[in-house]
Structure formats: structure tokens, C-alpha cells
Amino acid sequence: MSRIRFTRRLPAAVAAAGLALAVAACGGESSNSSDGATAAAAEELKPNADLSKQSLQVTVWDGYTPKELPEKAKEKLKVSEVKVGLHATNEEAMAKLTASGDSGIDVAFVSGQYAQALNEQGLLEPIHAELVPNLANLYPEAGQLSYDKGNKYSVPYTWGTTGICYRTDLVKSVPTSWNDLLKPPAWADKKVTMMTTERWLALPALKLLGYSVNTDKDEEIAKAKELLLAAKPHLLAYDDTTFGDKLVSGEAVMVEAWDGWCPTTEKNIKFAVPKEGSDLWVDTMVIMKSSKNKEAAHALINYILDPEIHSWAAENINYKVPNKAAMERVKAPEGSLLGIKPAELLDGESIIDLGQASTKYTRLSSEVTAQS
Amino acid sequence: MKSEAKARPAPRVRGRRLGAFVFLSPGLTYLVVLLLVPLGLVLSYTVFQRGRFGGVVYEFTTENFTRLIDPLYLGVVGNSLRIAALTTLIALLIGYPTAYLIAQLPSRWKTLALVAVVLPFWTNFIIRVYAWIMLLSGPGLVNSALGKLGLGPYELLYHEGTIVTGLLYSYLPLMVLPLYSAIERLDPQLREASANLGASAFTTFRKVTLPLSVPGVLTGCLFVFVPSFGNFVIPEMLGGSKSTMVGNLIRDQFLKARDWPFGSTLALALIAVLVALLIVQAWAARRA
Amino acid sequence: MRRSKLLYVPFWATYVFLYLPILVLVVMSFNSGDSAYTYEGFSLKWYGELAGDERIRTGVVNTLVVAAGSTVIATVLGTLLAVGLARYTRSKTLDALALMPAVLPDLVLAIGLLVFYSAIQLTLGLYSVTLAHALFSMAFVAAVVRTRLTGADTSLEEASRDLGAGPVVTFMKVTLPQLTPGIVAGALLAFTLSLDEFVIAFFTIGNAEPTLPIVIYSMVRFGVTPKINALAAILLLVSFTAVIAGQRMTRIGESRAQD
Numbered sequence: 001m002s003r004i005r006f007t008r009r010l011p012a013a014v015a016a017a018g019l020a021l022a023v024a025a026c027g028g029e030s031s032n033s034s035d036g037a038t039a040a041a042a043e044e045l046k047p048n049a050d051l052s053k054q055s056l057q058v059t060v061w062d063g064y065t066p067k068e069l070p071e072k073a074k075e076k077l078k079v080s081e082v083k084v085g086l087h088a089t090n091e092e093a094m095a096k097l098t099a100s101g102d103s104g105i106d107v108a109f110v111s112g113q114y115a116q117a118l119n120e121q122g123l124l125e126p127i128h129a130e131l132v133p134n135l136a137n138l139y140p141e142a143g144q145l146s147y148d149k150g151n152k153y154s155v156p157y158t159w160g161t162t163g164i165c166y167r168t169d170l171v172k173s174v175p176t177s178w179n180d181l182l183k184p185p186a187w188a189d190k191k192v193t194m195m196t197t198e199r200w201l202a203l204p205a206l207k208l209l210g211y212s213v214n215t216d217k218d219e220e221i222a223k224a225k226e227l228l229l230a231a232k233p234h235l236l237a238y239d240d241t242t243f244g245d246k247l248v249s250g251e252a253v254m255v256e257a258w259d260g261w262c263p264t265t266e267k268n269i270k271f272a273v274p275k276e277g278s279d280l281w282v283d284t285m286v287i288m289k290s291s292k293n294k295e296a297a298h299a300l301i302n303y304i305l306d307p308e309i310h311s312w313a314a315e316n317i318n319y320k321v322p323n324k325a326a327m328e329r330v331k332a333p334e335g336s337l338l339g340i341k342p343a344e345l346l347d348g349e350s351i352i353d354l355g356q357a358s359t360k361y362t363r364l365s366s367e368v369t370a371q372s
Numbered sequence: 373m374k375s376e377a378k379a380r381p382a383p384r385v386r387g388r389r390l391g392a393f394v395f396l397s398p399g400l401t402y403l404v405v406l407l408l409v410p411l412g413l414v415l416s417y418t419v420f421q422r423g424r425f426g427g428v429v430y431e432f433t434t435e436n437f438t439r440l441i442d443p444l445y446l447g448v449v450g451n452s453l454r455i456a457a458l459t460t461l462i463a464l465l466i467g468y469p470t471a472y473l474i475a476q477l478p479s480r481w482k483t484l485a486l487v488a489v490v491l492p493f494w495t496n497f498i499i500r501v502y503a504w505i506m507l508l509s510g511p512g513l514v515n516s517a518l519g520k521l522g523l524g525p526y527e528l529l530y531h532e533g534t535i536v537t538g539l540l541y542s543y544l545p546l547m548v549l550p551l552y553s554a555i556e557r558l559d560p561q562l563r564e565a566s567a568n569l570g571a572s573a574f575t576t577f578r579k580v581t582l583p584l585s586v587p588g589v590l591t592g593c594l595f596v597f598v599p600s601f602g603n604f605v606i607p608e609m610l611g612g613s614k615s616t617m618v619g620n621l622i623r624d625q626f627l628k629a630r631d632w633p634f635g636s637t638l639a640l641a642l643i644a645v646l647v648a649l650l651i652v653q654a655w656a657a658r659r660a
Numbered sequence: 661m662r663r664s665k666l667l668y669v670p671f672w673a674t675y676v677f678l679y680l681p682i683l684v685l686v687v688m689s690f691n692s693g694d695s696a697y698t699y700e701g702f703s704l705k706w707y708g709e710l711a712g713d714e715r716i717r718t719g720v721v722n723t724l725v726v727a728a729g730s731t732v733i734a735t736v737l738g739t740l741l742a743v744g745l746a747r748y749t750r751s752k753t754l755d756a757l758a759l760m761p762a763v764l765p766d767l768v769l770a771i772g773l774l775v776f777y778s779a780i781q782l783t784l785g786l787y788s789v790t791l792a793h794a795l796f797s798m799a800f801v802a803a804v805v806r807t808r809l810t811g812a813d814t815s816l817e818e819a820s821r822d823l824g825a826g827p828v829v830t831f832m833k834v835t836l837p838q839l840t841p842g843i844v845a846g847a848l849l850a851f852t853l854s855l856d857e858f859v860i861a862f863f864t865i866g867n868a869e870p871t872l873p874i875v876i877y878s879m880v881r882f883g884v885t886p887k888i889n890a891l892a893a894i895l896l897l898v899s900f901t902a903v904i905a906g907q908r909m910t911r912i913g914e915s916r917a918q919d
Contacts, residue, residue: 391828391831396744399758406795410775465670473667473668489675490903492678496892506688541677635771642765
């Protein structure tokens with residue numbers, strides 16, 4: 001079905017592929033392609049397909065890519081249209097991507113473990129490396145990420161770690177342990193926020209207990225849950241999006257934060273990775289199998305990996321990008337965390353999808369937020 | 373057309389059938405496809421399982437219901453009941469005198485007073501909630517005013533009371549309007565007669581006005597309770613993302629946890645509570 | 661008539677409660693500072709920022725598109741349904757069914773529609789929101805038109821039928837003209853409800869560019885800025901004008917009717 005629509009939307013592209021391809025892709029398959037009977041698992045993509053017949057729909061976190069990306073990409077790639085939809089959390093993105101057979105989305109930005117889960121559901125198109133020459137700009141470490149070794153179906157966009165973001169002028173002692181967040185001292189009572197987004201809700205508790213962030217053992221998760229529930233009455237709120245604002249306004253004095261969203265460029269705000277260790281998270285770009293614009297999708301990813309574009313994320317949202325050529329262009333502003341080297345980042349434990357056991361974390365998150 | 377109709381034996385019956393078909397079928401089809409089928413799907417999902425990645429696996433289970441009666445989730449349902457009931461009660465307590473006074477204003481002021489109650493309702497719902505964040509948050513205006521008096525700052529957001537305030541602010545007009553129309557419809561002569569017979573204003577109110585305005589009270593309570601009970605935006609924005617109400621829980625099951633079967637089960641519980649309430653309301657209205 | 665002075669306390673409390681937040685909202689929209697909390701001086705800069713915000717502009721356009729589309733569907737279907745229910749059936753069940761979308765909590769409609777759209781593998785977008793909005797708007801239109809029908813004189817319709825006109829002709833020539841005020845009121849109600857609707861749109865929009873309420877929701881979720889205040893002030897102005905204009909028109913209409 002999607003195959004038929006694909007070819008119908010791309011008659012010109014098929015024609016343009018011409019004799020050369022028909023000969024190269026020998027056998028009966030290509031002779032049938034005009035009536036849509038090709039049944040290859042990995043699609044044959046055409047490096048010089050006519051992108052002006054393709055349009056792109058992207059879903060990404062709010063403020064995570066340059067505002068003018070749609071227009072710039074449209075102009076540069078000569079695609080007919082680039083539309084950007086927004087999600088607030090990974091879960092929202094997953095809800096959009098899995099709610100229907102074809103979400104209409106071509107390129108999605110999700111964290112590594114979600115990319116892995118989407119791939120296991122067979123929803124992702126493998127990355128055709130030959131269509132993304134700018135992959136060469138990435139650090140070698142970026143190909144070593146445990147949720148997708150070798151970047152087979154995802155391309156890293158940003159990476160970093162999770163820690164405690166705090167106000168130097170409002171804390172009486174510098175937080176050094178996850179314990180400071182989970183059992184806040186009296187001066188921080190009701191002035192602490194934590195995240196609810198599944199795996200990052202559990203992270204502080206799991207790390208404090210010395211467990212893996214990828215544990216699937218029921219008793220370990222249960223212990224973490226106890227800690228999280230005990231912490232709940234001392235929280236100002238759960239917050240996945242505006243913890244930085246709460247810190248700037250002084251409503252909160254310590255928050256669980258991803259490094260890039262900790263506004264360390266403001267004065268009096270610093271970021272600490274607790275001594276028990278933390279994670280290495282990666283936000284990735286993936287291409288949906290249901291996309292009818294796969295050539296354009298690859299072209300967009302390649303365009304984003306261009307050092308000039310990719311360095312935007314580092315310069316404007318203070319997230320480290322796994323792009324060596326881009327990072328070399330970036331001048332790290334005062335106080336920023338961009339100086340952390342990729343090798344140091346890899347000290348953090350990479351969050352991976354746990355298959356059936358992931359539901360334990362989903363459930364943990366529901367139960368912790370529901371407990372009164 | 374005329375002669376054609378005459379040629380047929382029973383034009384009225386035929387006409388009625390045709391009429392029923394022409395007028396009823398489009399709307400009913402729409403209702404069946406977009407209301408009954410979806411609700412049927414939701415109902416059926418309550419006995420199936422969540423797939424590994426979300427979605428629904430069509431294998432029978434009663435797990436969703438055992439999970440629902442877990443004190444944790446029942447507690448949330450109870451919480452929502454309490455919050456919605458409290459909101460309704462406060463709305464009634466301040467809405468009734470307001471509606472009562474409006475009904476007795478001279479007619480040109482009456483319209484103005486009524487429009488003034490409804491007007492805030494016409495601004496965007498989210499913006500109305502946002503106004504309270506501005507007022508109540510840590511550096512917000514209430515705290516800075518208190519600060520000038522040497523008090524605070526207090527943590528005013530993220531309490532149950534904040535949620536009640538937000539709900540009240542959003543739905544108070546829905547209480548005042550039905551109350552007003554119930555009170556306004558009362559015959560003023562009844563009250564005058566009561567006063568002439570020597571009853572005090574309070575007795576008149578208690579014996580005449582109040583009993584006769586019960587239908588309006590019931591409608592107003594229903595109008596405030598229903599949207600409060602199923603709300604998720606206000607508890608989320610003013611309550612700090614803790615799932616304090618069943619609406620948050622349902623929202624989270626669909627848009628976060630992707631556990632549609634359990635989300636459907638919670639929705640069924642929500643509907644059940646409301647249906648029970650409607651039955652009570654209908655019963656009370658008949659007695660009134 | 662003696663009234664206890666005490667009654668005036670909740671009366672004025674209601675109005676202060678309803679208008680204080682709005683007043684603050686509007687005042688802060690003229691703030692020259694960057695904070696939504698501390699007033700630093702008069703400025704219109706947030707209105708300028710608002711005018712330059714493309715997300716809000718597309719949000720407004722999308723909201724109007726959805727509202728217009730759903731109003732058309734709801735008005736046609738709702739009017740037919742009202743006539744059908746009032747004149748061609750006595751079924752209480754059908755009555756209840758027609759009212760259901762207006763009575764059920766929006767969250768229940770939202771998840772039902774999400775589940776349904778997903779089951780038929782529909783790619784979500786503005787049209788799925790339009791169809792969803794038409795569902796509850798139809799219930800409101802039908803309810804409004806019905807009140808008009810129950811009050812209406814049926815003798816004309818009977819006369820028309822006695823003269824041999826079929827149901828469609830009777831409807832077009834007799835019923836419809838009588839119903840016009842009700843239909844207009846219903847359509848206006850449908851339009852307004854759709855403009856402000858958030859929950860159902862939030863569930864059924866998929867990855868499409870969002871409607872205004874969703875834009876506002878995500879803006880608020882990502883922090884507090886006086887830009888939202890400016891938007892609030894404009895929306896207030898628009899609805900105040902609409903309400904006052906509506907009042908004027910009904911008053912003119914009434915005085916004409918009396919002449």
C-alpha cells in the first residue's frame with residue numbers, strides 16, 4: 001500500500017532514475033517497479049532523485065533546531081516544503097509516531113533508547129550512509145553508542161549527561177550527590193524539581209543505590225521507587241521543560257537537569273554531575289519507514305550535519321553536538337559546559353531500550369506521579 | 373410533484389419514512405462513526421493488553437481492572453472527586469448570592485452584570501489558567517505584594533488549593549448562569565406575598581426562593597462538576613505535573629505511557645462516575 | 661425590598677475574582693521589561709514581538725480554518741438532526757445520543773477519537789481536528805435549533821404537507837425560514853466553541869501545525885513571557901468587541917421586532 005503510493009508520488013523520480021538504474025538493479029524486480037510490486041526490505045534510494053517532488057515533515061523538541069531551519073533547508077535542498085511539528089517530551093513524540101500506521105512524519109528527533117525501540121518495531125528506515133556524506137564530520141565516539149552501534153538507523157544530533165543544576169547563591173552547600181536531590185536538606189525543602197520523563201525519573205534513585213540505569217530487576221526498581229516516593233513531598237514540582245526558568249526565578253534552588261538545559265551562562269547557576277555517576281544520553285535523528293520522501297529525509301539529515309548548521313545547537317541551546325567539525329567552530333561562552341570532551345561523556349552509562357522491561361519504567365513513572 | 377404524490381396510496385406515511393431517512397441519517401451516521409464506534413473501541417480495549425511498544429495486543433486480560441482497584445489509582449479517582457466536589461461547593465456558595473443579586477438588579481444593570489460574568493469565559497481557557505501562574509508563582513505578583521508588607525515569599529503554586537482556584541476561575545460562570553435563570557424565573561409576587569405575611573427576608577429565601585431554585589442549583593453543580601472532574605490542564609499547569617487527578621492519569625496513559633488499555637479502563641471509570649452522578653441528579657431533580 | 665448588605669460581599673468578590681487576573685494580565689502586557697512579574701514601564705514591544713511570531717500567526721489561521729470547517733459540517737448535520745428528532749421520531753434514545761457529545765467530558769471524546777483514528781490508520785492533521793470539532797458542535801447546534809423547533813408553530817408545516825409537498829420541500833420552503841435565527845445562533849455557538857477548544861485538538865492534531873490554543877499551551881509550558889500577556893490582551897479585546905456587538909445587534913433586532 002505505502003509502496004504503491006510511494007511510486008505514484010514519485011513518477012518523475014522513477015523516470016529520472018532511467019536506464020542506468022534499471023540495468024544496474026538487474027532482474028525482474030526493477031521491471032516491475034513501475035506498478036509498485038517491488039518487495040525489497042531496505043528500499044532502493046536514488047542518490048539523485050528529484051527532491052523538488054518531495055516534502056518533509058519533521059517532529060522535534062521546541063527550540064531544538066534553528067527557527068529558520070525549514071526555510072533554509074527548503075531553499076538549500078530544493079525540496080518542495082519542510083514542516084516542523086513540535087513535541088515536549090520523548091513520550092509525546094512516541095505517541096505521535098506510533099499512534100497511526102503513517103504519522104505523516106518523515107524525520108523525527110528522539111532520544112537513543114526510543115530510536116532503538118522504534119527500530120525494533122520495524123518503524124525506522126536504515127540510514128543509507130552513502131546519502132549522508134557529512135556523517136564523516138562526527139567524532140569516532142559517536143559511532144560507539146550502545147543503543148545503536150555504527151549508527152545503523154539513527155544519527156546523533158546532540159549528546160550530554162544528566163545532573164544537578166543549582167543556584168550557587170541560594171544553596172548552602174554545593175550538591176555533590178543524588179542524595180542532595182532525593183533527600184534535600186531543610187533549606188532546599190520544596191525548592192527542588194525532578195523530571196518525570198520515564199527513564200530520567202528513575203535515574204537519580206538508581207544511581208544513588210548503585211544500580212545500572214538499565215536495570216530490569218524488579219527488586220531494584222522497587223527500591224528506586226521507594227526513594228522516589230520518599231522524595232516526592234519535598235519537591236516543588238515535577239518539571240521536564242521549565243526547570244531552568246524555575247532556577248533563574250529562584251523558585252527552585254536545585255533541579256534535576258540535562259546539561260544543555262541548565263542555564264549555566266546565567267550568573268550564579270552551575271551544573272554538577274553527582275559522584276555516583278550519571279548517564280550518557282543522545283538525542284538522535286531517525287527516518288520513518290513510512291516516509292515517502294526518504295531521499296529528502298537523508299538530505300535533511302546530511303544538511304543538519306553540516307558544521308555550520310550543527311554548531312547552531314551548541315552555540316544557541318548549549319548542547320554539545322557529536323560533530324567534531326562543528327564543535328571546532330564553536331566558541332564556548334563563559335560558564336558553558338561545552339568544553340567537556342567526548343571521551344569524558346562516554347563515562348556516563350548509556351541508556352538503552354529494555355524491550356518488554358521498558359514498561360516497568362513507564363509504570364514506575366505513572367505510579368510515582370500518581371501517589372499522593 | 374403534486375400529482376405524483378396524489379397517485380400514491382399513503383403519501384403521509386411514505387413522506388414520514390423518507391423524512392426520517394433524509395433528516396436523521398446524516399447526523400446519526402456521523403454520531404455512530406465518530407462517537408459510538410470510538411467509544412466501543414475504548415470499551416473493548418479495557419480487556420486487552422498493552423503491547424511491548426504501546427499499542428494494543430488483542431489478548432484477553434482482566435489486569436487493567438485489578439490495576440484500577442489498586443489503592444494508588446483509586447486514590448487518584450477519590451482525589452479528583454474531592455477536588456471537583458470542593459470546587460462545585462465553593463462555586464455554589466459564591467455563585468448563588470451573585471446570581472440572586474443579579475436577578476434583582478434593574479433590568480439594564482442586569483444584562484451588564486450577566487455579560488460581565490460570562491465575558492472572562494470568552495478568553496482563551498489556557499490563558500485564564502496562565503493568569504494564575506503569573507499571580508501565584510514564586511516571583512509572582514501576590515508574593516511581591518506580600519513582600520512589600522514584609523511577608524513571604526510563600527509557595528502558592530502547586531497545591532491542591534491552587535488547582536481548586538484554577539477550576540473555580542474557569543467554571544464559575546457555568547454555575548452563575550443556570551442559577552440566575554432559575555431565580556429570575558421565580559414570580560416576584562411569591563416573595564412579596566411571603567414578606568406581606570410577615571416573613572423575614574431570610575425566611576422568605578429559605579422557604580420560597582431556595583426550594584424553587586433547586587433545579588438551577590442542580591444544573592449549575594453538574595456544569596461545574598463535570599469539566600472539573602475530567603480536567604487535566606489545570607492540575608498539570610497549577611499542580612506541578614503530579615498526577616493529582618484522573619484526567620492527568622488518563623492523559624498520561626495515552627500520550628506518555630502509551631498504555632491505551634489501562635487509559636481506556638480509567639476513562640471507563642471516569643464515565644461510570646459521571647453516569648452515576650447524572651442518575652443522582654435526575655433523581656434529585658424529579659423530587660425537587 | 662430589604663436585602664442584607666452581607667449579600668454584596670460574595671457578589672463583589674465574584675467580580676473581583678473574575679477580573680483581577682485579567683486586569684493584571686493586561687497591565688503586564690505593556691511591560692517594557694523582560695519579566696512577566698515585575699512591571700518596569702510602559703512599552704508596546706511585546707505586541708510587536710507578537711506580530712512577528714509566525715507560530716502564532718499560523719496558529720490563528722489554523723484555528724479559523726478548523727472553526728469554519730467544523731461549523732459548516734456541524735450546522736448542516738445539526739440542523740437536519742434537530743428537524744429529524746423533533747418531527748420524525750419519538751425515540752428518547754436517539755435524543756440522548758444526539759446530546760451525548762455535548763455532555764461527555766472532552767477528554768473522553770478526545771481519547772475515543774484518537775483510538776478510532778489510529779484504528780483506521782488515518783494520518784492525523786487539521787482535518788481530523790475539524791471532524792472532531794464538528795462532532796460536539798453538531799450536538800450544540802442540534803440542541804439550539806431544537807429549542808426553536810419545539811416552540812415553533814407546526815400548522816404551517818402540516819398545511820404544506822396536506823397540500824402534497826414532500827418532507828424536503830416542506831423543510832426548504834417552510835421549516836428552514838422559521839429556523840434561521842436558531843441556526844445562526846447554533847452556528848455562532850459552534851464557531852466560538854471550536855475557537856477555544858484545546859483538549860480534543862491536542863489529542864487529534866498529530867504532527868500538523870497546531871491551532872492557537874495548542875500554541876499557547878506549549879508557550880506556557882516552556883515558560884512565562886509577556887508575549888503571552890499581549891496575546892491575551894488582544895484576544896480579550898476581540899471577544900469584548902464581539903460580545904458588545906452581539907448585544908447591540910440583538911437589541912436592534914428586538915426593537916425592530918417590536919415596531
